[in-house]
Structures are given as C-alpha cells and as structure tokens.
Amino acid sequence: MQVTTEAVSGVARRLNVSVPTTRINEQFEARLKRTAKTAKINGFRPGKVPMNVVRREYGASVYQEVVNDVIRDTVFEAIQQEKINAVGMPNIEKVENKEDALVYEATVEVYPEVEVKAFDGLEVERKTSEINDKDVDQMIENLRKQRQTWANTKGMAKKDMQVTFDFEGSIDGEKFEGGAAQDYTLVLGSGQMIPGFEDGIIGMKNGEEKVIDVTFPEDYQAENLAGKQAQFKINVKKVEKPKLPEIDAEFLETFGLTEEDGVEKLKADVRKNMEREVKNGLRNQIKAATFDALVAANEVELPSAMVAQEIDRQRQQMIQQFTQQFGAEGAKAFDSSMLPDDLFKEQAERSVKLGVLVSTVLADAKLEVDPARVDAYIADMASSYEDPTEVIEYFKNDKQQRSQIEAVILEDQVVDHILATAKVTETSVSYEELLKEQQARQQQG
Incomplete structure (x- = not known):
C-alpha cells in the first residue's frame, strides 16, 4: 500500500x-x-x-x-x-x-498544533477576599431567615411580608386563562409576578379588596397576553410578617451544636465554612481569569469534528440536567430539535480552544500531576464531612473519582505555571461580591 x-x-x-x-x-x-x-x-x-x-x-x-x-x-x-x-x-x-x-x-x-504565546504578555486580575465579623453575622442572619416562620399582622402589607389572597384578571373586561387563583401565597418583593403586581398589593390589609392595573411584558411567554394591559381584582385574606427564630438551644441543635457550645461555636463553624467557600471561590476566579486571558491571546484553528463532539457533550449534559430537574418524563419534552447546535456552538468552540491550549502548555512545560496536591485537596474537601477518614479512603480507592480530582489539580498547576510570568494585579472584593461573581460564572456555564 x-x-x-x-x-x-x-x-x-x-x-x-x-x-x-x-x-x-x-x-x-x-x-x-x-x-x-x-x-x-x-x-x-x-x-x-x-x-x-x-x-x-x-x-x-x-x-x-x-x-x-x-x-x-x-x-x-x-x-x-x-x-x-x-x-x-x-x-x-x-x-x-x-x-x-x-x-x-x-x-x-x-489535532491542532499551536505555539502558545509567551505568558509575560498576559494580564490577569486576581481577586482577594477576607471574612470579617460582619460577614459572619450576616450569614447567621441568613440562616435564621431560612428557618423563619410567619405571624399574622393587622398592619399593612410591606415588602418581605407574606400575603395570602384571591385574584381574578381581565383584559378589556374579559377574563383570560390562567388569570385567576384562590388562596395564593406570595412573599412581596420576591419578583414572582409580573412587574407592578406586587407593588399593587403593598399597603393592603387583611380583608381589603382592590383592583390593580398592570401591563404584561412585551416578551411575556403567553403571546396572547404579551404587552397587554390588564386589571386584577385582589382580595387579601391574610397578611403575615416574618418571625425569625431565636438563637437558642433548639436553633443550635439544627447545626449539631449544644446549648453549652453557644453562639460563639456557631460563629466559629460558620466562619470556617465561609472561609472554605472563599478559598474555592478565589481559586475558581483566578483559574477563570487566567484561562480567559490565555484564550484571548492565542488563535487556534479548530477541527469541526472536535467542536461537533463538544456540542454533543454539552447537549447531553443539558438533557441530564433536565432529567434531574423534571424527571425522565419531563425531560422527554426537550428533544434534540429544541436544542440546536447554535445553542452550544460558541461555548463549545471556546471549550475546545481552551482544551487545546491547556494540553499544549502541559506538554511544553512537561507538567505532571502532583500527588501531594491531590492528597491535600481531598483532605481539605473531606474536612467538611463528619468522618473525614472515610471520605479520604473513598477517593483513594475509587480511581475514577480520583482521576477527576487529578484533572482539576493539573489545571491548577497550569494556572500556577502561567501566573509565574504573567502580569498579575490584585483587587480586594467583599465576600458578597465574590459570591455574586461566582454565581454569575455558574449561570454562564
């Protein structure tokens, strides 16, 4: 041949x-x-x-x-x-x-052969953050809000209060499908209803009736209602204000603490969890910033087959998420025709490009996974569990799980290698700001 x-x-x-x-x-x-x-x-x-x-x-x-x-x-x-x-x-x-x-x-x-540009031309922003007493107090307040109950009030409905009411909607005097409900419960300010609906209830009292005017958004999912002006007859049946639990023995018990441990032990535990969260958040931030800079600085010609494979992977991942959220029957509604390639193409191209660049950096620098860093990562993760030893043994004996962690650590080593010569600037952010950035990154995929 x-x-x-x-x-x-x-x-x-x-x-x-x-x-x-x-x-x-x-x-x-x-x-x-x-x-x-x-x-x-x-x-x-x-x-x-x-x-x-x-x-x-x-x-x-x-x-x-x-x-x-x-x-x-x-x-x-x-x-x-x-x-x-x-x-x-x-x-x-x-x-x-x-x-x-x-x-x-x-x-x-x-497979693309690329020559990665020198890292000294990359500009990367590294975020820093520290937990202070105010952050801890706010977190404990959030924990109380998660366990809050509701108490009847004869006063006016205000933001963050819970209101139970009947409503009936109409457009030009005609009722429309889905525009009415009995004993509907709503926390004012939650943003569950169309704009103006919740504002119209604020100030109402138990037993009060009122007609409010609202306009459906132009992009409302029901096309027959989009952009239409509607009137809703509201009948308030109950107004309740939030009642936060006291930080007492019962509250402490929900976190595995005794009354003798007291609020200081609760604060210490909360701070430890928040510090772990900050550590992971900062680690994810610098990795994302570094990889963004790497992708932006290098051109890579991408094989269509690799992009197609990544599109299929992301499509299957989304279907799995649908299945977890809506169950197998619910997920059937999301067939392939509803998830076209264009929906994933941009993210798939970036993912493939980044994969090629990272692989090239690994090969050029001859980087190999550091077992000590893998063990330290597992130990840190296990420390949040009741029996850390059991978790550590699990990851030691499960090759697939350990290989996934090794892949994460290898990416961290690539980041460290790049940052050793890149231009790094540091910016301090609050715990809340860091959390919001992390949530935004997760939503972007």
Missing part, C-alpha cells in the same frame, strides 16, 4: 492511498467462495451452485462489499502509517479502480 499526505489546512490532511489490486482480488475470491456455500439459486441445491453462476449473480455486490471493507481498513492503516493525530472520521473521496490498484483520497481532520 502506498500513501502520500498533503496539508489541506492547519487542521486537515489529505491522504492519497493506493491499494494493490491483488489485495482486492484475494479478498474478493475468498468472499465469493463463502457466498457460494450459502447461495440459493433456482435449479441448484445449496452449496452446489457453480462458481461461474455465483460470480454472475453475486459478483458485483460482493466486489463492492470488498472494496468498501478494504477502504475502511486501509484508511486507518494509512493514518497510522503517516503518524497522523486524527480527530473524527475520515471523509473518503474519488475512489477509482485502476488496472493495478484501487486508488482513493481521504480527508481527515487532525
């Missing part, structure tokens, strides 16, 4: 493959003989059909099968012979039967 290779682009190679006719003929004759053993032709017993008849009846189809199989086998032999780092399946073109050879062209995409 003879093979020549030429570059079509930075990420594509064309192979010109020539397979000797003898190889085709040998396989053709062998397969034709196997076919003769089972061929069913009128006038002949199975296995007794003369070869010239078998050749006449089956020769063309058997020959085409052999050609297809030979191309399938030899194209991968050619890729291996030429030491091509292929991605995706090859595309076969221009198949031609010559007197002494079967000749064809195969175009295959290859």
